[in-house]
Structure formats: structure tokens, C-alpha cells
Amino acid sequence: MNEYRLRRRVQFYETDVAGIVHFSWFFRYMEEAEHALWREAGLSIHPPEGEFGWPRVAAAFDFQRALRFEDEIDVHLRIAEMARKTIRYECVISKDGHQIATGTMTIACVQKKPTMRAVEIPDDIVQRLSASKT
Amino acid sequence: MNEYRLRRRVQFYETDVAGIVHFSWFFRYMEEAEHALWREAGLSIHPPEGEFGWPRVAAAFDFQRALRFEDEIDVHLRIAEMARKTIRYECVISKDGHQIATGTMTIACVQKKPTMRAVEIPDDIVQRLSASKT
Amino acid sequence: MNEYRLRRRVQFYETDVAGIVHFSWFFRYMEEAEHALWREAGLSIHPPEGEFGWPRVAAAFDFQRALRFEDEIDVHLRIAEMARKTIRYECVISKDGHQIATGTMTIACVQKKPTMRAVEIPDDIVQRLSASKT
Amino acid sequence: MNEYRLRRRVQFYETDVAGIVHFSWFFRYMEEAEHALWREAGLSIHPPEGEFGWPRVAAAFDFQRALRFEDEIDVHLRIAEMARKTIRYECVISKDGHQIATGTMTIACVQKKPTMRAVEIPDDIVQRLSASKT
Secondary structure (H helix, E strand, O other): OOEEEEEEEOOHHHEOOOOOEOOHHHHHHHHHHHHHHHHHOOOOOOOOOOOEEOOEEEEEEEEOOOOOOOOEEEEEEEEEEEOOOEEEEEEEEEEOOEEEEEEEEEEEOEEOOOOOEEOOOOHHHHHHHHOOOO | OOEEEEEEEOOHHHEOOOOOEOOHHHHHHHHHHHHHHHHHOOOOOOOOOOOEEOOEEEEEEEEOOOOOOOOEEEEEEEEEEEOOOEEEEEEEEEEOOEEEEEEEEEEEOEEOOOOOEEOOOOHHHHHHHHOOOO | OOEEEEEEEOOHHHEOOOOOEOOHHHHHHHHHHHHHHHHHOOOOOOOOOOOEEOOEEEEEEEEOOOOOOOOEEEEEEEEEEEOOOEEEEEEEEEEOOEEEEEEEEEEEOEEOOOOOEEOOOOHHHHHHHHOOOO | OOEEEEEEEOOHHHEOOOOOEOOHHHHHHHHHHHHHHHHHOOOOOOOOOOOEEOOEEEEEEEEOOOOOOOOEEEEEEEEEEEOOOEEEEEEEEEEOOEEEEEEEEEEEOEEOOOOOEEOOOOHHHHHHHHOOOO
């Protein structure tokens, strides 16, 4: 499972006084798709008492069009690169086939104890996230 | 310290497409004032490795007027009742002396370990939150 | 259409450092269900260039249990009272059949122009929201 | 006024179950500083009935360290480039002198009516945002 398409409707509280979705929400849409991708791969990015954490190292969006209340959107996330300790995603948000915004996000694998430090991504996770979508 | 007045400006991301502050934010304003009250009393409601938690048991708001982007508001919170295991706050949000909304919130004291359960509020906290504002 | 059941998953950004869903999100869950109910009735609560607005007059929640990341929840909203100018909803949020929280929300119908003022709910809306779920 | 330093405390609802500030909030911190900069320059980025809008064209953050509940942070925003139709900001978020994250944001000037289209930034705004901090 190395990509995922999330279909989602824009909620009222995601809009702002300019009448459109506040730009901070695009980053949350991207993360929702990420967590759905992980679930689809049989994983949780934050299991109870989990040994590893996945802090965001970088996140970016270019915005081409605006989104409005009740729009139905597609959030297409794919793993663009899986390095030893980091994963980089690419994301395209679209509506009715029109591209709205494009994003990227890089996350790092950290071991929580005894002290937070970057570690290699566990093999099981690498394998589950590397499998092609069937 | 049994009451607190927080002065605060409405942020852009707190507004919605109706042009006003989304109602869910009033609950966050109330909580901001609560945590500021605790700090003023020399406490943190969520210290690192803290023994106690303070889940919300009930929260309510009546809305009389709307708030808009860049409005400066006053969030006046006071402890209306300190019971053995719970605290009840009353809150008035106003702008330029005009009442905007009134709220209430009840929180319970819980011990986190070994299992989450309601306990009596520690004496030190009772005393710090009972002192009159000087 | 006078009631609606929304199934929804708890998102990561809805949690807080206490490890549970921040209480402000319950109000947003309730509103999501409201807007889904309106859509199911063939309505939008905020159509582009709409003549009417629906400010919240009151909102309240009692919290019985906590919600956590990735929980799947049911948000059951029903219209408890339709008055001439206001609608009152009752809401039950549950997980796996266990009640998590109960809420209420009252909204008012206002005409936006020439000046914002409370008006009677238009007949078409009354009828659509009064029909029993089929 | 071409730069601004905002001092701000991390709020409880900005944290997530990983115990740190959710990354989406950094973008809101950056925008808070932007709007404070505009106010300091005698402007509002969204005046009532304003002729112009300022949609975000791009936004990005690199995250070096985490923020936690009640941290006091500095959000230093400066105008890195003022083009004819766009403004690019650079932002450094720090705590106790330690750099936490660095961001950039580009906004475009659009005229709202008759149809939304990119236009040159009005002279008055250029001048107010170009003046050195005194």
C-alpha cells in the first residue's frame, strides 16, 4: 500500500471569513489521507503504547484554487520516497477532476524511549508501505 | 485566585464562511481563560508527568451576539463552585462592554494511575484556586 | 428528515496532550451531523448567496466517556423541537454502542438583509426537516 | 513595517496525542504574526467590505524541534520579497532563543469584484509594508 485516495467533504468549520477553506486545513487533509493509507496497510501511525513516533520534518503546499463549504474533494496521497529513517509523501487535492492544491510532507521515525531519537524504519512497516496497491 | 480576565483578539482562522467566529471557538476561549487562571494561581492544569487529569464533564454556552475578525474580547472566568471532586466555572465573553456570550464548564479531578478514576481535589490546588484575587 | 446518524472516525488533530479528543470537537461533530441531516433533506444550511443564516443560540454537552485517535463513532442527531423561529437538536455520541456524550444545540433563523434579524423559518425548510425518516 | 515579532503561548487545544503542538498550528502561528504585522502597519488584511483579498499561494515549514503545552514562543515574520502582485514572507519560530521551525508563505493580491483576479498591490499597502521598523 503506497498510495491512497481519500474522498472527503469540506466542513463548515473549515471555512473562514474569506468564504473559502482556511489554508491550514489542507495540511490536515493530507494527514488524514496519510493515516488512512496506514490503516489500509494494516498499520496505525499512533498505536496505544507504541514504541515509535512519526514527527513531521517538513510540510508544504502550493494552492491553485479555493475550496468552499460542502465541496467534495479527493485527496490523493502517495509515498514518493522511503529512505532509511524518513518517508516523503506527495499529495494532490482535486475537485471534480480539477487540481486544487499540491503538497509534500516528510516524516521521520523516532524511538520514544529512553530518549527521543531518529531510528531506522522497522522492516514490517517498510514492507507494508512498499507493497503496490492491489 | 478564583477569577481571571483574559483579553484576546479574534484570529482569522477562528472565523467561518458566515463571517463570524465559529461557535466552537467560544469553548476554547473559555478554556484559555481557565488555564491562564491556573497559571496565575501558580499551577499548571497539565504539568509534565502530572499525577492528575482534569477532564471536562459538561460545557455550555448561550450566544447573544456575534464576534468578528480582529475583535478584541474579554473572557471573564470565575470559579462558581468548588466541590470535593469537581470545579464549576462561569464565563462571560464581552466586547467593548457589551455581553457577547455566557458559558459554564464543569471539570472533574481524576487520578491517572493505576487506572483513571475520580478523586478529591488535592488541598494545595483547592487553596490556590480559592484565594481571592488580590 | 428529522434525524440523522453520522458515522465518523476520530482524526489525529482532534486529540490533545491528555490523549483524548478535545472537548471542543464534540460541538463540531454535532454540527457535522446537522449539516449532513440538512443535505439528506435536500437542503444546504449555507447555500451560496443564501437569504437566510442560522446562528447558534445555545450549545451544550455532557461528557461521559473519552474518545481516542482512530475511534469510530456514531453521531446521532435529531430535531427535538421546531419552533417558529428556532430549531432545537438533541445529539447522542456513541462508540460500539456505548454512550460517550450527549448534547443539545439551538439555532435561529435570521434574514441577512437589509439587516440581520430573526424571522420565521421558511415553510419549505420546515416541511423538509419535519418529514419522518423513511 | 516589514517585520514583526509575535510573542505567544501554546494553548492546550493546539497539542495532540503525541504530546506536542500539531504541525498544522505552525501555519496559523505564521498567519497570526502576518496579521499583527499588518495591524502594526495601520492595515487590516481583511477589512469589512474590503475591495481586495489575499489568498495564500504557497506555504511551507521545516520543523526542527517540538513545542509543548504552555511553551512561550516567538514568531518572527519578515517580508522577504514584495513583488508587483505577491508578497513572500519568511518566518522563524523560536523558544528561549532556540530555533524551533522555519517557514515561508506567499500571498497574492486579488480584486474580489466583478470577478476574483490577481491585481497589483495598491501603492498605499506597498508603502506601509515597505517602511523599515522604527
